[in-house]
Amino acid sequence: xxxxxxxxxxxxxxxxxxxxxxxxxxxxxxxxxxxxxxxxxxxxxxxxxxxxxxxxxxxxxxxxxxxxxxxxxxxxxxxxxxxxxxxxxxxxxxxxxxxxxxxxxxxxxxxxxxxxxxxxxxxxxxxxxxxxxxxxxxxxxxxxxxxxxxxxxxxxxxxxxxxxxxxxxxxxxxxxxxxxxxxxxxxxxxxxxxxxxxxxxxxxxxxxxxxxxxxx
Numbered sequence: 001x002x003x004x005x006x007x008x009x010x011x012x013x014x015x016x017x018x019x020x021x022x023x024x025x026x027x028x029x030x031x032x033x034x035x036x037x038x039x040x041x042x043x044x045x046x047x048x049x050x051x052x053x054x055x056x057x058x059x060x061x062x063x064x065x066x067x068x069x070x071x072x073x074x075x076x077x078x079x080x081x082x083x084x085x086x087x088x089x090x091x092x093x094x095x096x097x098x099x100x101x102x103x104x105x106x107x108x109x110x111x112x113x114x115x116x117x118x119x120x121x122x123x124x125x126x127x128x129x130x131x132x133x134x135x136x137x138x139x140x141x142x143x144x145x146x147x148x149x150x151x152x153x154x155x156x157x158x159x160x161x162x163x164x165x166x167x168x169x170x171x172x173x174x175x176x177x178x179x180x181x182x183x184x185x186x187x188x189x190x191x192x193x194x195x196x197x198x199x200x201x202x203x204x205x206x207x208x209x210x211x212x213x214x215x216x
Contacts, residue, residue, distance in 0.1 A: 080112035084125070084144060091148035095156040101166075102126075102152050104203035105173065108196060114144045126151025170200045 035053040036042050042056075049055075081103070088106065092099035109127040110116035122129050124147035133141045136150035155169065161177055162168035162185065171187040172180045174196040179188045187197055 077107075077111050081107070084112055084148075087144055087148050091145075091152040094149060095152035097152055097156055097159075098204075098208070100207035101204050102148065102155065103207055104200050105151065105155060105170070106148070107203050108200045114142055114147070123147075126154075128154075166204075167197055167201070170197050 034042065034056045035049050036056050037053045088103050089099045092102040106112055106125050110125050114125050117123055118127055123141040125144055126147055128138065128141050128147060128150055132154055133150060136153055138146045138150045141147055155173055158169040158172045158177060162172065167187060168180050168185060171193050175188050175190055175193040187194060
């Protein structure tokens with residue numbers, strides 16, 4: 001497939017990536033690359049480019065034989081959340097955490113998609129990095145139960161490390177505990193991490209107010 005060249009300064013990357021995936025072969029995973037040339041033009045392609053271009057980002061997507069998924073909706077996400085609620089409660093209970101907190105992290109990390117994969121290699125519902133998955137004995141990071149149990153245990157460990165400071169624990173889940181420690185036990189000044197912390201805390205507050213995970 002020929003690269004798609006963008007003239008807009010802020011192109012709608014997700015839509016274009018979906019268009020690229022539509023034309024890919026029916027393989028298990030697919031990559032989409034974003035390049036920029038010396039004149040500032042942006043290119044999206046499913047194959048690596050050579051020449052006077054600089055790779056800015058590599059997107060790693062699950063490819064489907066019948067074309068890309070339709071755009072996600074809150075309704076679809078809520079259906080996934082409800083299906084996962086018993087597993088979330090069990091994982092939270094085992095790690096001595098509030099289930100609403102685990103649920104908030106799952107929503108921020110994967111929108112309740114068990115097959116989610118980031119461009120950095122994080123996998124599953126709580127986006128476990130391979131080293132973290134191995135550390136907590138996960139054999140299949142795409143298994144919802146294993147992923148949730150490991151993610152909840154890791155989150156509980158971070159809360160213990162940072163004296164139950166929720167903001168710091170959530171920041172460490174995103175940026176790593178060493179980043180929080182290196183910045184004087186403060187939320188690191190990374191825009192992504194700061195947005196992540198605010199998002200997780202907002203989800204957590206909303207889920208607690210709604211009481212959606214109250215034990216029955």
